[in-house]
Amino acid sequence: MSDILLHSIDDRGIATLTMNRAEVHNAFDEALIAELTDKLIHYGNDVNVRVIVLRGAGKSFSAGADLGWMRRQGGYSHADNLQDAQKLAELMKILNFLPKPTVALIQGAAYGGGVGLAACADIVIAAERATFCLSEVKLGIIPGVISPYVAAAIGLRQTRRYAITAELISATEAHRIGLVSEVCANDALEETLETILRAICQGATGAQADIKDLLFQVANQKITEPLVTLTAERIAARRASVEGKEGLTAFLDRREPSWRQ
Numbered sequence: 718m719s720d721i722l723l724h725s726i727d728d729r730g731i732a733t734l735t736m737n738r739a740e741v742h743n744a745f746d747e748a749l750i751a752e753l754t755d756k757l758i759h760y761g762n763d764v765n766v767r768v769i770v771l772r773g774a775g776k777s778f779s780a781g782a783d784l785g786w787m788r789r790q791g792g793y794s795h796a797d798n799l800q801d802a803q804k805l806a807e808l809m810k811i812l813n814f815l816p817k818p819t820v821a822l823i824q825g826a827a828y829g830g831g832v833g834l835a836a837c838a839d840i841v842i843a844a845e846r847a848t849f850c851l852s853e854v855k856l857g858i859i860p861g862v863i864s865p866y867v868a869a870a871i872g873l874r875q876t877r878r879y880a881i882t883a884e885l886i887s888a889t890e891a892h893r894i895g896l897v898s899e900v901c902a903n904d905a906l907e908e909t910l911e912t913i914l915r916a917i918c919q920g921a922t923g924a925q926a927d928i929k930d931l932l933f934q935v936a937n938q939k940i941t942e943p944l945v946t947l948t949a950e951r952i953a954a955r956r957a958s959v960e961g962k963e964g965l966t967a968f969l970d971r972r973e974p975s976w977r978q
Contacts (some may be wrong), residue, residue, distance in 0.1 A: 739775025781829025833863025
């Protein structure tokens with residue numbers, strides 16, 4: 718097991734990825750990006766995994782890019798810099814479109830790319846003490862590869878403000894603008910996470926994957942006849958699926974469906 722990324726799966730199929738660089742507030746460099754990408758792909762394809770929890774060791778969730786890594790990037794050629802940036806962009810894309818439910822647990826600071834990771838997760842649980850910041854502009858750079866996901870999570874207006882000002886965002890404000898799903902007491906993170914995980918485990922895994930895929934197709938689209946037809950086709954296919962038939966049969970038989978056993 719890597720020292721910089723801890724990973725485990727429990728008997729319910731809940732996979733946990735813990736960024737383990739507490740001494741640098743879980744800032745990521747090329748090594749952590751590579752390991753996160755690899756494990757997300759692996760768990761995304763693992764039929765035994767129901768949900769993926771992303772968290773950070775120590776006081777912070779993630780401070781974004783590692784300063785040493787950024788210093789090295791400054792000496793790269795344009796081609797090398799682009800290749801490096803594309804690896805981070807690929808990580809964000811994989812997390813965002815992963816066919817499994819994802820939960821980010823934010824116990825402290827989430828800055829820069831850490832905000833990007835949160836924006837790419839399906840559900841974000843934050844402690845009251847958690848803080849968020851799109852801090853890149855203070856370093857003379859921009860939140861490039863995370864910008865599509867942050868804008869999708871909090872909207873263009875809020876993204877413009879916080880990317881330009883790099884203001885600190887409280888957990889309460891992050892919840893108000895849509896970056897955070899739920900704020901809980903500092904000592905209630907694990908309890909709140911468990912409540913969410915139990916709810917996720919009630920659902921059918923294939924249906925959850927289909928829901929994510931469908932929502933990415935319909936989000937921000939005009940309601941046209943082709944879109945209406947698409948939604949009808951998707952529900953028709955799901956009703957005829959093995960899970961769909963099992964779910965309806967279990968309901969009529971007054972028993973638990975197979976995915977809850």
